[in-house]
Amino acid sequence: MTAAKPDNGNKQRTIFICQGTGCISGKSLEITEALKKAVAEHGLPGVKVDFTGCHGFCEQGPVAIVEPEGIFYACVSVADVPEIVESHLRDGKPVERLFYKDPVSDEAIPYHKDIKFYNMQQRIILRNCGRLNPERIEDYIATGGYESLKKCLKEMTPEQVIEEVKRSGLRGRGGAGFPTGMKWEFCRNAPGDQKYMICNADEGDPGAFMDRSTMEGDPHTVLEGMTIAAYAMGSSEGYIYIRAEYPLAVKRVRLALKQSEEKGFLGDNIMGSDFSLHIHVKEGAGAFVCGEETALMASIEGKRGMPRSRPPFPATSGLWGKPSNINNVKSLATVPVIIAKGADWYASTGTEKSKGTCVFALTGKIANSGLIEVPMGIPLRKIIYEIGGGIPGSKKFKAVQTGGPSGGCLPESYLDQPVDYESLAAAGSMMGSGGMVVMDEETCMVDIARYFLSFTQAESCGKCVPCRIGTKQMLDILERICRGEGQPEDIDLLQQLGENIKAGSLCQLGQTAPNPVLTTLRYFRDEYEAHINEKRCPALSCVKLISFYILPDKCQGCGICLRNCPAECIAGDKRMVHVIDQEKCVRCGTCLEVCPERFGAVVKVSAEKVDVPDEPIPVTAEKPAASAT
Amino acid sequence: MIPLAKDNLTKADVQDKLKGIFSHYKGNQEELIPILQETQENFRYLPAAAMREIADFLHMPESTIFGVSTFYAQFKLTPLGKKIIRVCRGTACHVRGAAKVLAEMEKQLGIKAGQTTDDMEYTLETVACIGACALAPTMTIDGETYGKMTTKKVAEVLGDSSKA
Ligand SMILES: Cc1cc2nc3c(=O)[nH]c(=O)nc-3n(C[C@H](O)[C@H](O)[C@H](O)COP(=O)(O)O)c2cc1C
Numbered sequence: 097m098t099a100a101k102p103d104n105g106n107k108q109r110t111i112f113i114c115q116g117t118g119c120i121s122g123k124s125l126e127i128t129e130a131l132k133k134a135v136a137e138h139g140l141p142g143v144k145v146d147f148t149g150c151h152g153f154c155e156q157g158p159v160a161i162v163e164p165e166g167i168f169y170a171c172v173s174v175a176d177v178p179e180i181v182e183s184h185l186r187d188g189k190p191v192e193r194l195f196y197k198d199p200v201s202d203e204a205i206p207y208h209k210d211i212k213f214y215n216m217q218q219r220i221i222l223r224n225c226g227r228l229n230p231e232r233i234e235d236y237i238a239t240g241g242y243e244s245l246k247k248c249l250k251e252m253t254p255e256q257v258i259e260e261v262k263r264s265g266l267r268g269r270g271g272a273g274f275p276t277g278m279k280w281e282f283c284r285n286a287p288g289d290q291k292y293m294i295c296n297a298d299e300g301d302p303g304a305f306m307d308r309s310t311m312e313g314d315p316h317t318v319l320e321g322m323t324i325a326a327y328a329m330g331s332s333e334g335y336i337y338i339r340a341e342y343p344l345a346v347k348r349v350r351l352a353l354k355q356s357e358e359k360g361f362l363g364d365n366i367m368g369s370d371f372s373l374h375i376h377v378k379e380g381a382g383a384f385v386c387g388e389e390t391a392l393m394a395s396i397e398g399k400r401g402m403p404r405s406r407p408p409f410p411a412t413s414g415l416w417g418k419p420s421n422i423n424n425v426k427s428l429a430t431v432p433v434i435i436a437k438g439a440d441w442y443a444s445t446g447t448e449k450s451k452g453t454c455v456f457a458l459t460g461k462i463a464n465s466g467l468i469e470v471p472m473g474i475p476l477r478k479i480i481y482e483i484g485g486g487i488p489g490s491k492k493f494k495a496v497q498t499g500g501p502s503g504g505c506l507p508e509s510y511l512d513q514p515v516d517y518e519s520l521a522a523a524g525s526m527m528g529s530g531g532m533v534v535m536d537e538e539t540c541m542v543d544i545a546r547y548f549l550s551f552t553q554a555e556s557c558g559k560c561v562p563c564r565i566g567t568k569q570m571l572d573i574l575e576r577i578c579r580g581e582g583q584p585e586d587i588d589l590l591q592q593l594g595e596n597i598k599a600g601s602l603c604q605l606g607q608t609a610p611n612p613v614l615t616t617l618r619y620f621r622d623e624y625e626a627h628i629n630e631k632r633c634p635a636l637s638c639v640k641l642i643s644f645y646i647l648p649d650k651c652q653g654c655g656i657c658l659r660n661c662p663a664e665c666i667a668g669d670k671r672m673v674h675v676i677d678q679e680k681c682v683r684c685g686t687c688l689e690v691c692p693e694r695f696g697a698v699v700k701v702s703a704e705k706v707d708v709p710d711e712p713i714p715v716t717a718e719k720p721a722a723s724a725t
Numbered sequence: 726m727i728p729l730a731k732d733n734l735t736k737a738d739v740q741d742k743l744k745g746i747f748s749h750y751k752g753n754q755e756e757l758i759p760i761l762q763e764t765q766e767n768f769r770y771l772p773a774a775a776m777r778e779i780a781d782f783l784h785m786p787e788s789t790i791f792g793v794s795t796f797y798a799q800f801k802l803t804p805l806g807k808k809i810i811r812v813c814r815g816t817a818c819h820v821r822g823a824a825k826v827l828a829e830m831e832k833q834l835g836i837k838a839g840q841t842t843d844d845m846e847y848t849l850e851t852v853a854c855i856g857a858c859a860l861a862p863t864m865t866i867d868g869e870t871y872g873k874m875t876t877k878k879v880a881e882v883l884g885d886s887s888k889a
Pocket residue numbers: 267268269270271272273274276279296297298299300301384385386387388389422423424425427428529603604605
């Protein structure tokens with residue numbers, strides 16, 4: 097570690113504060129201001145305060161990195177600023193208590209490069225996220241940015257660009273995994289003067305945020321990739337379709353567009369060539385189905401965003417009936433790297449059919465929640481237990497969900513499967529855009545299926561009967577099962593409905609909507625059966641199927657639960673065993689949360705009766721030792 | 726039936742603001758969604774009178790304007806409260822207890838998701854994901870994000886926002 101010799105801040109250091117959405121919610125803007133002020137007050141000439149986009153480790157936010165040492169600070173607050181400035185930036189002594197702690201070994205880790213969450217990743221798409229100031233084009237240029245565009249314009253024909261991307265094996269990161277180079281070629285070869293290049297930044301999967309972070313953290317990569325794609329296809333007009341829920345991404349992309357135009361990397365005669373491209377930003381208006389290509393184009397045209405049947409494919413007749421190509425943010429962000437380092441380099445990572453890396457938003461019941469980029473083919477276990485640090489609270493892993501509302505839930509037996517398009521599809525799930533939600537023993541799989549169906553049902557555009565009405569039927573059945581009113585024949589009914597909806601829907605929203613139900617039926621049928629046959633929720637999660645009891649041999653009569661119960665349904669008095677009125681209890685779980693851990697008197701059960709008194713009785717339990725917590 | 730606001734706004738009431746908005750559009754159909762977005766930003770909802778004017782401006786039937794405004798979740802046909810609270814119900818948030826946060830918020834405000842308090846202070850909505858999933862469960866008040874929510878934090882966050 098750095099010696100504690102004061103260097104009076106003369107040493108060149110930059111502290112980068114994360115200003116991604118996650119860290120901003122943790123007040124990183126205020127931290128930046130406080131740092132600037134403190135650095136000025138201490139008159140530290142060598143110290144710069146700067147900011148970056150999301151590092152992907154938002155859970156530990158606000159995060160900061162001090163360069164050149166590469167010291168990583170987690171969970172920084174405004175109150176920590178004086179110590180960081182005086183101890184580290186002035187005296188050269190890093191603040192140990194702000195180091196990240198490994199959730200498994202509990203060891204404090206000073207350097208960014210030693211953190212498992214990061215050092216097991218391979219960052220291509222996210223290479224610059226958290227490493228440069230996304231609001232300065234100069235920072236991007238300094239990393240070699242826009243060199244790939246230059247190379248394409250000056251040294252490569254559009255056909256060569258397409259060939260290079262085809263050879264790299266890059267497949268669309270928006271979900272379906274269609275080879276990107278082939279898509280470009282279709283569009284290039286389609287007859288027509290006006291062609292449109294569209295970036296799909298709608299990121300509809302609820303639980304995924306890598307497109308958002310990429311746009312916030314490295315918007316120029318996306319623009320450069322998009323410009324290269326437009327050059328390859330011969331398109332002079334481009335659109336970026338961004339979710340309206342992402343205001344910061346919209347802001348940074350607009351700023352990046354302006355800077356790029358000023359530098360002559362966008363607009364007319366880019367870099368002195370005869371290639372021109374104008375990019376427009378369109379903000380979505382809150383419709384998941386608009387992530388689908390034809391719906392997205394309808395939405396850009398100002399219409400209701402409803403998918404249409406194909407053919408004609410967008411490559412021949414897309415936006416305003418012109419040849420169009422849509423790519424996901426991550427697909428485009430990969431392109432500059434492929435051009436810079438070559439197709440062979442890119443194709444050397446990944447599996448036979450799935451090349452390169454994939455980005456996942458690792459969330460849910462996982463210790464290290466955040467954005468990760470890993471080589472295709474990595475086993476799920478490695479992602480969850482090594483990078484993700486496992487399940488917090490020594491709970492048991494139950495399932496991992498990929499592919500968002502179109503995907504499925506995979507059980508423990510799939511943990512050693514490689515992650516790529518083919519393996520996930522074979523397991524009944526899909527790669528999707530990269531949401532990866534980890535679930536533990538407390539997550540009810542029937543409830544998860546119900547949750548996804550409620551989402552797709554609400555988002556169905558209504559054009560096809562199987563999707564519009566079928567999902568509603570499935571949802572009704574699932575809700576019934578969660579309430580404990582399921583019938584034995586419901587399982588077959590769900591299966592049939594699911595298969596019919598898949599077969600009879602026009603777009604992939606309907607075609608994939610049953611997946612969460614079908615996979616949970618396949619891998620977690622016992623949970624459905626417990627709900628239906630025993631009126632029992634094994635995860636103790638479905639509110640209608642659980643009850644709370646106060647154990648008479650543990651309760652100390654402290655009254656904490658009584659005071660906190662929102663339904664006022666706990667009876668008791670000082671030194672009396674408290675009793676819950678089961679009729680009135682709303683099963684909010686507050687009593688279980690607030691009952692002091694050392695008493696542990698409240699239990700949650702399902703389809704089980706616990707022997708408790710009807711009325712408060714005097715406490716008989718011995719007081720646990722005060723030292724225990 | 727889609728309930729319309731009983732606002733009695735007339736053409737005269739909306740014209741001035743709309744003029745400013747229309748001034749930077751050409752009047753093409755593709756501009757409908759951005760125009761609706763800007764109109765909603767100005768009025769905090771889409772008054773029927775404004776939609777009639779938009780139909781005129783874009784030379785489109787009023788029914789099309791209604792069709793588009795009712796298709797997208799973002800557009801509201803009734804006035805919203807001064808502050809808009811959105812509780813995330815995305816997958817990551819769901820798994821980490823978003824339902825409890827929402828229930829507590831509903832209780833504290835005395836309204837259900839999708840409603841506005843009688844004093845027009847708050848509108849409570851749910852959102853499919855705000856992209857801060859690593860901090861689940863999350864919510865926003867007027868665009869400001871709050872992460873790692875608990876039922877206990879709900880009152881705190883509401884208190885914060887009423888001071889703002
Ligand atoms: C209902 C639905 C929602 C979708 N949402 C998205 C999305 O949010 N982002 C995205 O990139 N692709 C989404 N897609 C996939 C796109 O339609 C399209 O395949 C993709 O943008 C193509 O880009 P790629 O080839 O680079 O993957 C969605 C598809 C469907 C059917």
